[in-house]
Amino acid sequence: MRLSDHVNGVSLRPLRYQFPTAIGDPYDDNWLVIAGSVTTPGGRWAFADPCLLTQEAREIAHWLRAVAAGRVAVARPEDGEESSPGLEFLEPVLAFDLVDRTEDGAVLRVHLSSAAAPPGWRDEDVYQYALDVRLDTSAVLRAADGWDRALGAFPER
Numbered sequence: 001m002r003l004s005d006h007v008n009g010v011s012l013r014p015l016r017y018q019f020p021t022a023i024g025d026p027y028d029d030n031w032l033v034i035a036g037s038v039t040t041p042g043g044r045w046a047f048a049d050p051c052l053l054t055q056e057a058r059e060i061a062h063w064l065r066a067v068a069a070g071r072v073a074v075a076r077p078e079d080g081e082e083s084s085p086g087l088e089f090l091e092p093v094l095a096f097d098l099v100d101r102t103e104d105g106a107v108l109r110v111h112l113s114s115a116a117a118p119p120g121w122r123d124e125d126v127y128q129y130a131l132d133v134r135l136d137t138s139a140v141l142r143a144a145d146g147w148d149r150a151l152g153a154f155p156e157r
Helices: 054-068 137-151
Strands: 002-004 009-017 031-040 043-053 094-102 105-112 129-136
Touching: 002 129, 002 137, 009 129, 009 137, 031 054, 043 054, 054 094, 054 105, 054 137, 094 129, 105 137, 129 137
Parallel strands: none
Antiparallel strands: 002 009, 009 031, 031 043, 094 105, 105 129
16 A cells, blocks of 8 residues: 655555464454555655554555545644544554545545654654655545555455
8 A cells, every 4th residue: 555645655565464373362363564665855764563453454444435535534633732643553553644635635644653653763652753645535545445455365363
């Protein structure tokens, strides 16, 4: 899945299950190692981390489709404070937010913490590093479809 505009880009793909053999534990059996590459004006980096459960990973495509359909509210922090991301997961490595809606698309904020944050970044609090990506509606839907295809090899075990 690629979320990219003329300034920022994030590519994500599931690599493998964290543990190759299922043991009958609903959590340990379903952790996915996610590979990511990030491009910003300040630099490029990559990461790989077991940060999403299979069910959580599937939520991303559902959320993207809801964004494209106009069913996700734009994040509105109160009194200048940071809001919690609209889509976050058990491991606080990746998160997503809708920060603006345009006539033909949306601005998504991708939060990157821990292993996904830039090299040398010290994040005392999660979700301190984020980048915004402006996408038209068709790009949001292509990202959702591509993510679903990539997850096809990783059913819930």
